[in-house]
Structures are given as C-alpha cells and as structure tokens.
Amino acid sequence: MKVSTKGRYALRIMLDLAVHDSGELVPLKEIAARQNITLKYMEQIISPLSKAGFVQSLRGSSGGYRLARKPAEYTVGDILRVLEGPLVPNACLEGEENTCPRADFCPTLPFWKGLNKVINDYVDSVTLEDLVEEALSRQSDYVI
C-alpha cells in the first residue's frame, strides 16, 4: 500500500523544477545536488516525465529541463501515475475490461471501487502549485 520512491522522487523533481522555474533550463545535476538523489537514478525518473510531455528538455551543453506547463496545470495524481501507473489499490480495477471472473458477483468489489475513488479524487485535487506554495511558506531559501 505504498507509493514507490520513483513516484515520490518524481514529485520532488517536478516541485524543484516548479520552484526554480525562471524560464531557463535547469540541468539535472543541480536538482540532484539539491534533492540529494544520484544523477543516474534521477535520469531514470525524469525520462518517463519527458516522454509524457510533462517536462521539456534540451540535450548538450547548457541543456537541461523545464516544466512544459504552469504548476497549476499538473495534479499530483498526474505526476504519480506517470511513474507508478494507475493508482489502484487492487489489480482487479486495472484495465478497461473487467477481466476478473468474480466481477459480476464479488461483494468486495464496490468497496475497492470506493477506495480507488477516494484515492484518485484526492491526488487529483492537489496541484503542483499547491506544493509550491507549501514549499515557499516552509522555507525561505527554497532549498527543498
């Protein structure tokens, strides 16, 4: 019942990019230093975010990353799902089709659907901008 480190780190990376968003590209090396995460591990985490179009990147010297949209336009759920896949508490809720043979009569299915809903409603109710405000109110030097 845990979110993996990849999901949690993705959130920290996106938040770091949001807090340090000056329009300039931010090299991953800087984020790695601030967040105390190894560069090589961060590359694996930001790659899916880039492929999903959540960040813009430029290779080569003086390259780096920057947010593709405004912080208010990302929900935390959006970000977590890129790294975690669907945030479902039970495999029977995954996929379009009901593959579980018990679906038609399973008495616990409504419970799992309800849990799924409260989780996803919540993570989609918080935006990256909310976290930015939280970060600014908590620490003056923006070192997250």
Next chain:
Amino acid sequence: MKVSTKGRYALRIMLDLAVHDSGELVPLKEIAARQNITLKYMEQIISPLSKAGFVQSLRGSSGGYRLARKPAEYTVGDILRVLEGPLVPNACLEGEENTCPRADFCPTLPFWKGLNKVINDYVDSVTLEDLVEEALSRQSDYVI
C-alpha cells in the same frame, strides 16, 4: 500502491465467516472450498486474525472458526491492517516518531498526510456488515 493478496483474502475469509455465521464453528476446509483458496495458504492468513482476537477458534475434530464479534463491529480497515500493517502510502508516516530528517521542512509531507487520512477514513467507514449486505443482495445462494 496495492493491497496484497493476504489483505484481500483476509477480507474474503472474514466475510465468508460473517455470511455463514450460524453460531456454529466453520472449518477452514469449507471456506477454502467456497473461496477457492488453498487450505494451507488460508491457514497463514487466518492465524494473525486469530491472534488479533478477530476470530475464535477451536481445535480438534468438529473444530473451526467463528467471528468473535458482530460484523458491524469490524471495519474493513481493522481487518486489512492485521495483515497489511498500517495502511500508509509513504514510509515517512509510519511509527510514532517522525524519523524522517526532512519532516520539519518537507513540502510534500502535508500532501502525504492528507492522502493517508482519506485512505484510512474510507476503509474505516465501511464495516463487515456493509459487505454482508452487499453479498446478500448480489447472490441468492450466499456462495461468495
């Protein structure tokens, strides 16, 4: 972000006991046959439930299990936590003390606390009795 099979099976076992609660002891063999779970695996799952005082057991011939309380007196969260441990989405929320060195300034901590709250509020808002009603309304022969 998944509940393990042990947690899900625990719920099905408790529900089976609730639906077939006639005051008599129910041998695990019967539940295993109805739920299509191997007896040996079920033994591992019901053992913590028994130690937690959720079910009463009697050994020997014509022994078995029975609920220790009324179905309305168990929340689904109670049952899941016996098998899963605390239902927290992030390790930093576990334990009494704040062991995470980032806790004092971490800008994502309030988000995780909020997620933790909606999850636990929900799982504790549904009781075993609610599932019994769901089961009876879904299938006439009570074979869950």
Next chain:
DNA sequence: CTCATTCCTATGGACATAATATGATTATAA
C-alpha cells in the same frame, strides 16, 4: 573539436510476495 548534458540499456542485489510443503500439536468423537 571539446565538453556538458540528455538519453538508452543493461545488470545486480535486496527485499517482498505468493504460494507450497512438511510436520507437530491439540482436541473431539467414537
């Protein structure tokens, strides 16, 4: 070109999950 940076892929250790298996212990029925 040269250097910094993104991008791609592979590898491995640690740990958890999901079973399966074997047998010991206990209590009831006959």
Next chain:
DNA sequence: TTATAATCATATTATGTCCATAGGAATGAG
C-alpha cells in the same frame, strides 16, 4: 484409548518488484 480432523508452526521455493549503479551513445553550444 485410538483415530480423526483440525489448528499451529516452520521452512522452502519461485517469482517479481524495488532501488539503485553503471557504461556508454547521441546531441548541441561555444
């Protein structure tokens, strides 16, 4: 008492995921 049927306790094994480390290829600016 004896056989039976159930709980209880460990151990083993396969499988998979998580968390990271690593090496190198491609790219772009100066």
